[in-house]
Amino acid sequence: MTRPTTIADDAKPALAEHVRWREDKSRDRWVIMGPERLYVPDAVGRDILRRVDGQTSFAELIDQLTGEYDASRAEIARDVRIMLEDLVDKGIVTV
Numbered sequence: 001m002t003r004p005t006t007i008a009d010d011a012k013p014a015l016a017e018h019v020r021w022r023e024d025k026s027r028d029r030w031v032i033m034g035p036e037r038l039y040v041p042d043a044v045g046r047d048i049l050r051r052v053d054g055q056t057s058f059a060e061l062i063d064q065l066t067g068e069y070d071a072s073r074a075e076i077a078r079d080v081r082i083m084l085e086d087l088v089d090k091g092i093v094t095v
Helices: 043-049 058-066 073-089
Strands: 020-024 029-034 037-039
Touching (some): 029 043, 043 073
Antiparallel strands (some): 020 029, 029 037
């Protein structure tokens, strides 16, 4: 059994090479497309994923979101870390 991923504050998450972030215009939504997989994030997930560019550190991403959402930095960091760690474990995001 593999250990779950832990994302450090200085990590720069990016979408995996085989994954595509695309707008599905016919259904008016954004999707993550991978081999034999399709993920449809909610509005908050989309806001997080559009910032996952391989250049922005996890800490910088949290700082950006803290300025836009009415929640504490600790809450935002916890929720984003859980989401991204799950996507890393699924091979969708790399760190």
